[in-house]
Amino acid sequence: MLEIRSARKVFYRGQADEKIALDGLSLSLATGEFGIVIGSNGAGKSSMLNAISGALILDSGQILINGADVTDMPVHKRAAKLARVFQDPMRGTAASMTVAENMLLADLRSSKRTLRQGLNATRLASYKERLSILGLGLENRMDTRVDLLSGGQRQSLSLIMAVGGSPDLLLLDEHTAALDPRTAEIVMQATVRAVSALKLTTLMVTHNMQHAVDYGNRVIMLDAGRVLLEVTGEEKARITVIDLIGHFSVKTDRMLLAS
Amino acid sequence: MGFIQDVLASFVAIMPVTLAQSLILAFVVLGIMIPFRMLNFPDLTSEGAFPLGGCICGVLLAAGASPLVGIAAALVAGFAAGCCTAFIHLRFRIHTLLAGILMMTMLYSINLRIMGKSNLSVFGSPTVFDWVPFARPGFPASKIVVAGLLALIAFMLLHMFFRTEKGTAVRAVGANPDMAEAQGINVWAATIGGVGLASAFSASSGALMVQSQGFADVNMGLGILINGLAALMIGEAVVGKQTVWRQLLAPFAGAIIYYQLVSFCLAAGMPPPDLKLATGLFVLAMLALPSLKRSRGSAPAREAIRE
Numbered sequence: 001m002l003e004i005r006s007a008r009k010v011f012y013r014g015q016a017d018e019k020i021a022l023d024g025l026s027l028s029l030a031t032g033e034f035g036i037v038i039g040s041n042g043a044g045k046s047s048m049l050n051a052i053s054g055a056l057i058l059d060s061g062q063i064l065i066n067g068a069d070v071t072d073m074p075v076h077k078r079a080a081k082l083a084r085v086f087q088d089p090m091r092g093t094a095a096s097m098t099v100a101e102n103m104l105l106a107d108l109r110s111s112k113r114t115l116r117q118g119l120n121a122t123r124l125a126s127y128k129e130r131l132s133i134l135g136l137g138l139e140n141r142m143d144t145r146v147d148l149l150s151g152g153q154r155q156s157l158s159l160i161m162a163v164g165g166s167p168d169l170l171l172l173d174e175h176t177a178a179l180d181p182r183t184a185e186i187v188m189q190a191t192v193r194a195v196s197a198l199k200l201t202t203l204m205v206t207h208n209m210q211h212a213v214d215y216g217n218r219v220i221m222l223d224a225g226r227v228l229l230e231v232t233g234e235e236k237a238r239i240t241v242i243d244l245i246g247h248f249s250v251k252t253d254r255m256l257l258a259s
Numbered sequence: 260m261g262f263i264q265d266v267l268a269s270f271v272a273i274m275p276v277t278l279a280q281s282l283i284l285a286f287v288v289l290g291i292m293i294p295f296r297m298l299n300f301p302d303l304t305s306e307g308a309f310p311l312g313g314c315i316c317g318v319l320l321a322a323g324a325s326p327l328v329g330i331a332a333a334l335v336a337g338f339a340a341g342c343c344t345a346f347i348h349l350r351f352r353i354h355t356l357l358a359g360i361l362m363m364t365m366l367y368s369i370n371l372r373i374m375g376k377s378n379l380s381v382f383g384s385p386t387v388f389d390w391v392p393f394a395r396p397g398f399p400a401s402k403i404v405v406a407g408l409l410a411l412i413a414f415m416l417l418h419m420f421f422r423t424e425k426g427t428a429v430r431a432v433g434a435n436p437d438m439a440e441a442q443g444i445n446v447w448a449a450t451i452g453g454v455g456l457a458s459a460f461s462a463s464s465g466a467l468m469v470q471s472q473g474f475a476d477v478n479m480g481l482g483i484l485i486n487g488l489a490a491l492m493i494g495e496a497v498v499g500k501q502t503v504w505r506q507l508l509a510p511f512a513g514a515i516i517y518y519q520l521v522s523f524c525l526a527a528g529m530p531p532p533d534l535k536l537a538t539g540l541f542v543l544a545m546l547a548l549p550s551l552k553r554s555r556g557s558a559p560a561r562e563a564i565r566e
Binding site for chain 1: 420422423424425426427428430431433434435437438439440441442443444445446
């Protein structure tokens, strides 16, 4: 379960270009719920994800994951509870290390790292099995350096790394936006399968209105650092792309382009 | 013909001495490689940590301490110096190179304070090289055995470490610190520990050098960094750096080859004062090679710093 209580963050406070990124934002996501976050550029989507992951320290407000207050926890401590897939495939993987080593790093996300050997036969076998679900042949390239993979393969790897170990919270930051349409579809399908199979509490930021309509059971629209609209249940099931775009105020043409 | 024979004869004659020296200095090369390649933290601390280890060991030997105590103290002091450099970089967001320059400048004064004078003779004090059976003390054979054994142990321990869970995490910090942090790795701890470990190796090299040459000098670190870099470049060119095993072997192989090359150049009549210029040109050439290969046109005005 994720709970954000009146989160507030101001950049460049007191300067001419002061920017209110989060303006008392409150949000709650029940366990197993799949929330889709939409909103125009600068609405606070990235700030919100950064605040949840710990990369951004709030001026005020609280963030709770499964009831535990993580507001003052550094990024590496929160990592035990949450996993994140970035828009840029380069950010979520260690380029100069092999596929197997990257899987190992993710595997140890929430446990204490020891002085025992990292990669062993048991682990390799389980990583191969998990990667084979994608059908991209990554399971045969365990010793390949990740920077030799394509963007789509890297992003698929990031996804498998993130959902492994069933994190309490999965953050997806426009994770298919940088991919070609076919690869984006493969990654999106893999995401939906993993989220529903593992019943992961998920928050996905997207500019793709079709994704917002097709997936998830709650749509959250942000504007100027606040929740402008929340659609859930029956209403969410019936909503269309046209309905969603209708909610974007004057700044709609950018969103139309993006959808 | 006579000239070539003379050169070869004098080169071969000093080969064992050079080998002993290069095995001792291989630890500095290791201390340069670990931050540079494993942590993506180009570090200059070794230029100060090497004499730091030497000075501490010298003072302890002069006071009658066991040579092992001297090395252990050098390790601890070097570790602390490396930790300071990493902390300066992490806490105050100062560039790693500048943090290293600050640290080595401050270490110069500290080294002088430790010794109380600029050099100290410890000739005749017991050394770790005395303990080799069947070898006359003070001769290169015993130094080769001791330094070679230590190098082998360090290589094997590091090779094991970088394949453990913790070691993989340290390498991830070098490969992608943001990703490492998101995977629950404490980037500060890994960086401080890793750079500290590297400086500990540099300092232990200084301690061994003092025991080998019989005196400590505050200026003994002068130019050690550029020599170490040159050795590392040669090692990587010869054994490669694609795997952890090769990357760890490169400092040792590089040190051995580099110092033999230097001794050959000196035997061939190169004036010693030109050595630093030659070494600098060599390192520059090795660093410039990739960009010369990549494109014939001039590089963009300000690319990312080449590493």
